[in-house]
Amino acid sequence: xxxxxxxxxxxxxxxxxxxxxxxxxxxxxxxxxxxxxxxxxxxxxxxxxxxxxxxxxxxxxxxxxxxxxxxxxxxxxxxxxxxxxxxxxxxxxxxxxxxxxxxxxxxxxxxxxxxxxxxxxxxxxxxxxxxxxxxxxxxxxxxxxxxxxxxxxxxxxxxxxxxxxxxxxxxxxxxxxxx
Amino acid sequence: xxxxxxxxxxxxxxxxxxxxxxxxxxxxxxxxxxxxxxxxxxxxxxxxxxxxxxxxxxxxxxxxxxxxxxxxxxxxxxxxxxxxxxxxxxxxxxxxxxxxxxxxxxxxxxxxxxxxxxxxxxxxxxxxxxxxxxxxxxxxxxxxxxxxxxxxxxxxxxxxxxxxxxxxxxxxxxxxxxxxxxxxxxxxxxxxxxxxxxxxxxxxxxxxxxxxxxxxxxxxxxxxxxxxxxxxxxxxxxxxxxxxxxxxxxxxxxxxxxxxxxxxxxxxxxxxxxxxxxxxxxxxxxxxxxxxxxxxxxxxxxxxxxxxxxxxxxxxxxxxxxxxxxxxxxxxxxxxxxxxxxxxxxxxxxxxxxxxxxxxxxxxxxxxxxxxxxxxxxxxxxxxxxxxxxxxxxxxxxxxxxxxxxxxxxxxxxxxxxxxxxxxxxxxxxxxxxxxxxxxxxxxxxxxxxxxxxxxxxxxxxxxxxxxxxxxxxxxxxxxxxxxxxxxxxxxxxxxxxxxxxxxxxxxxxxxxxxxxxxxxxxxxxxxxxxxxxxxxxxxxxxxxxxxxxxxxxxxxxxxxxxxxxxxxxxxxxxxxxxxxxxxxxxxxxxxxxxxxxxxxxxxxxxxxxxxxxxxxxxxxxxxxxxxxxxxxxxxxxxxxxxxxxxxxxxxxxxxxxxxxxxxxx
Numbered sequence: 001x002x003x004x005x006x007x008x009x010x011x012x013x014x015x016x017x018x019x020x021x022x023x024x025x026x027x028x029x030x031x032x033x034x035x036x037x038x039x040x041x042x043x044x045x046x047x048x049x050x051x052x053x054x055x056x057x058x059x060x061x062x063x064x065x066x067x068x069x070x071x072x073x074x075x076x077x078x079x080x081x082x083x084x085x086x087x088x089x090x091x092x093x094x095x096x097x098x099x100x101x102x103x104x105x106x107x108x109x110x111x112x113x114x115x116x117x118x119x120x121x122x123x124x125x126x127x128x129x130x131x132x133x134x135x136x137x138x139x140x141x142x143x144x145x146x147x148x149x150x151x152x153x154x155x156x157x158x159x160x161x162x163x164x165x166x167x168x169x170x171x172x173x174x175x176x177x178x179x
Numbered sequence: 180x181x182x183x184x185x186x187x188x189x190x191x192x193x194x195x196x197x198x199x200x201x202x203x204x205x206x207x208x209x210x211x212x213x214x215x216x217x218x219x220x221x222x223x224x225x226x227x228x229x230x231x232x233x234x235x236x237x238x239x240x241x242x243x244x245x246x247x248x249x250x251x252x253x254x255x256x257x258x259x260x261x262x263x264x265x266x267x268x269x270x271x272x273x274x275x276x277x278x279x280x281x282x283x284x285x286x287x288x289x290x291x292x293x294x295x296x297x298x299x300x301x302x303x304x305x306x307x308x309x310x311x312x313x314x315x316x317x318x319x320x321x322x323x324x325x326x327x328x329x330x331x332x333x334x335x336x337x338x339x340x341x342x343x344x345x346x347x348x349x350x351x352x353x354x355x356x357x358x359x360x361x362x363x364x365x366x367x368x369x370x371x372x373x374x375x376x377x378x379x380x381x382x383x384x385x386x387x388x389x390x391x392x393x394x395x396x397x398x399x400x401x402x403x404x405x406x407x408x409x410x411x412x413x414x415x416x417x418x419x420x421x422x423x424x425x426x427x428x429x430x431x432x433x434x435x436x437x438x439x440x441x442x443x444x445x446x447x448x449x450x451x452x453x454x455x456x457x458x459x460x461x462x463x464x465x466x467x468x469x470x471x472x473x474x475x476x477x478x479x480x481x482x483x484x485x486x487x488x489x490x491x492x493x494x495x496x497x498x499x500x501x502x503x504x505x506x507x508x509x510x511x512x513x514x515x516x517x518x519x520x521x522x523x524x525x526x527x528x529x530x531x532x533x534x535x536x537x538x539x540x541x542x543x544x545x546x547x548x549x550x551x552x553x554x555x556x557x558x559x560x561x562x563x564x565x566x567x568x569x570x571x572x573x574x575x576x577x578x579x580x581x582x583x584x585x586x587x588x589x590x591x592x593x594x595x596x597x598x599x600x601x602x603x604x605x606x607x608x609x610x611x612x613x614x615x616x617x618x619x620x621x622x623x624x625x626x627x628x629x630x631x632x633x634x635x636x637x638x639x640x641x642x643x644x645x646x647x648x649x650x651x652x653x654x655x656x657x658x659x660x661x662x663x664x665x666x667x668x669x670x671x672x673x674x675x676x677x678x679x680x681x682x683x684x685x686x687x688x689x690x691x692x693x694x695x696x697x698x699x700x701x702x703x704x705x706x707x708x709x710x711x712x713x714x715x716x717x718x719x720x721x722x723x724x725x726x727x728x729x730x731x732x733x734x735x736x737x738x739x740x741x742x743x744x745x746x747x748x749x750x751x752x753x754x755x756x757x758x759x760x761x762x763x764x765x766x767x768x769x770x771x772x773x774x775x776x777x778x779x780x781x782x783x784x785x786x787x788x789x790x791x792x793x794x795x796x797x798x799x800x801x802x803x804x805x806x807x808x809x810x811x812x813x814x815x816x817x818x819x820x821x822x823x824x825x826x827x828x829x830x831x832x833x834x835x836x837x838x839x840x841x842x843x844x845x
Contacts, residue, residue, distance in 0.1 A: 026476040034479055041486040069480070072564075075557055079497045080490055086500040094550035094557075095543070144461070147468045148588060154475065155581040158482065158574055165486045 011049025016126040035121025044120030202823020214828030246834040272304035353719035365684040444611035485570035504544035513542040699752030770799035
């Protein structure tokens with residue numbers, strides 16, 4: 001099963017995750033938990049970056065420990081994925097989330113879709129929490145100035161979050177109404 | 180006696196020929212020479228010492244040749260240092276000349292300057308020509324013996340010795356006082372008779388024949404051993420006293436640095452306390468940031484899930500999708516049908532045919548594979564997770580924590596600014612706290628040495644007593660030998676003379692001290708405006724006490740300036756006593772000039788005025804070296820009118836000063 005195996009961020013996403021963990025998150029797995037939620041909300045997906053060898057891992061042990069949260073978010077992604085009818089969404093969310101579901105291809109597709117939300121979410125987190133601080137990249141994470149800039153960004157992100165989401169949804173609605 | 184002029188050529192920084200004519204007018208007997216620090220006032224005074232006594236109390240006393248001239252001296256070239264002084268003594272005009280040649284020899288390395296020949300000449304004026312006056316040293320001894328010179332050529336260093344209460348200082352003063360006032364002969368005689376292993380008494384005692392009596396022999400041996408012990412103890416005492424002197428000097432230097440940096444010290448202390456505060460604020464800041472991060476990591480989902488709120492309708496719709504499983508049927512029922520190979524309608528089927536697959540699809544909709552429970556659980560969980568309250572709480576908490584951090588950062592920056600500000604105002608890196616600690620350590624060492632000295636002296640007293648006892652025993656036991664009886668008589672005789680000399684010396688010494696004390700206080704009262712009395716202690720320490728409490732054990736508080744006033748009073752008093760007791764022997768009615776290089780800038784203007792008015796009366800002529808014209812601002816017109824001549828030392832470079840008659844701005 002995907003949810004109890006080692007997970008690897010690759011390429012630029014690995015770099016983003018590493019920086020996010022340096023800046024604010026406790027563990028890589030925290031990024032993995034939060035990212036798909038934001039990917040969903042901002043409707044942002046992405047594909048694995050294979051342009052470099054950089055990677056950062058989450059060990060199976062941690063995946064197992066956080067398994068409930070991760071599966072919950074997987075289900076959210078499946079249920080809100082726009083490219084399917086309701087029955088398919090339900091099946092993907094609650095049946096085809098394991099290799100043992102009898103349809104391995106379908107499962108792999110679902111995971112790929114879910115992963116695209118994770119990667120999209122990582123990008124969003126990086127853009128909103130870190131991007132202003134590019135100059136600090138690789139700097140001593142104990143540097144108080146760096147820490148202050150980060151919590152500045154995080155607080156700003158949090159303060160504006162609800163408004164951002166509303167604005168985003170409204171634009172989405174407007175775009176929809178244009179169809 | 181009066182100085183008429185001095186001509187100084189290439190003596191230290193006085194490059195070329197420098198001539199100073201002193202005022203010899205009885206009514207205007209003051210000559211003033213102005214010169215800043217390092218301009219050459221002290222050197223000028225030493226020119227007097229050199230021409231008279233071949234003594235130079237300066238660093239590198241053998242390098243007298245002007246440095247600029249020395250530096251430009253080529254191989255095979257020579258240059259001369261010369262000081263010539265003209266004076267009037269006992270109605271006759273004399274001139275004293277001392278010359279020293281410096282050469283760079285042809286076979287020497289470039290720059291190596293050797294001291295060549297030196298010569299002195301004393302001449303007398305007769306019918307407008309200079310004729311030899313006789314042996315130089317004899318003439319000097321007649322005019323001004325060297326033991327008086329330090330009091331007539333008076334330098335600032337001397338003032339420090341008198342004003343300081345250091346052992347070395349008071350010992351030196353004690354010796355000079357006794358020497359000048361004629362007590363020296365007594366002390367020399369007493370020493371010759373009784374002190375040490377080479378004295379008359381020691382010699383006599385060693386002559387007593389002890390070989391006939393083993394008891395006597397033992398006593399003699401013990402006596403000799405005690406003598407050696409006492410000598411060793413005295414050596415130790417001397418060494419410890421030297422140590423103490425060195426420590427005192429070190430301590431004084433450190434205390435001066437502490438004093439100079441007192442203000443800095445206070446700033447350093449303030450900076451330290453602000454730094455400690457800053458450290459604790461920085462820890463607090465770090466803790467708050469960690470707390471912020473930790474809170475974020477624990478509850479981020481509470482917050483971010485709420486962003487899905489708008490999608491709840493859509494989710495509900497999806498989750499509502501009904502699955503139409505056959506009521507009350509279990510997946511096992513389908514398995515049973517699949518196993519038996521025909522449907523409930525009786526139709527047969529094969530594995531993987533359409534009928535078979537349709538049955539499998541139907542099975543998924545039945546328990547336990549049914550996902551109804553999962554969906555309803557998920558639904559429940561979803562409603563818990565997407566909570567406005569949780570989200571708002573998180574946001575409020577995060578913003579609070581953030582503001583808290585900002586406030587701490589603000590505090591931190593203010594503190595940092597304060598510290599930077601202090602740092603900019605602290606001029607030196609001198610660590611006053613450390614110095615104070617060092618001073619305490621030195622004090623402990625001094626105390627230890629003092630205690631050691633005390634115990635050694637105590638030991639010596641006991642040993643002397645034992646010696647006395649042994650002496651008596653030896654004399655008693657040796658009565659049976661004629662020769663010894665003779666020697667014992669001689670010993671008795673020497674002891675008696677010593678005793679008489681000692682009592683005369685003691686009496687004279689006390690008299691002298693009282694006379695000196697009176698004379699000094701006469702001047703102190705004239706010069707000093709406050710209520711102080713100068714007391715000379717048994718060990719020649721000069722203590723300032725309150726006039727109305729002369730027997731006090733404690734010194735009255737004294738400023739640095741008062742130390743100078745004290746020294747000047749001492750000098751005037753000593754001159755007075757010396758004149759009345761001793762100078763009469765040298766030349767009838769002789770008055771001596773005073774060449775005075777005193778740190779007048781250390782004392783305030785009122786006292787300068789008093790000093791200036793007092794000194795011309797004590798001497799036939801006064802030559803003052805003064806730092807700045809304003810030092811004399813306070814003196815009265817009457818005193819001013821006594822100034823006959825003024826000179827200015829102009830510092831051309833570090834190696835070159837000139838004496839000028841006009842003041843020239845630097």
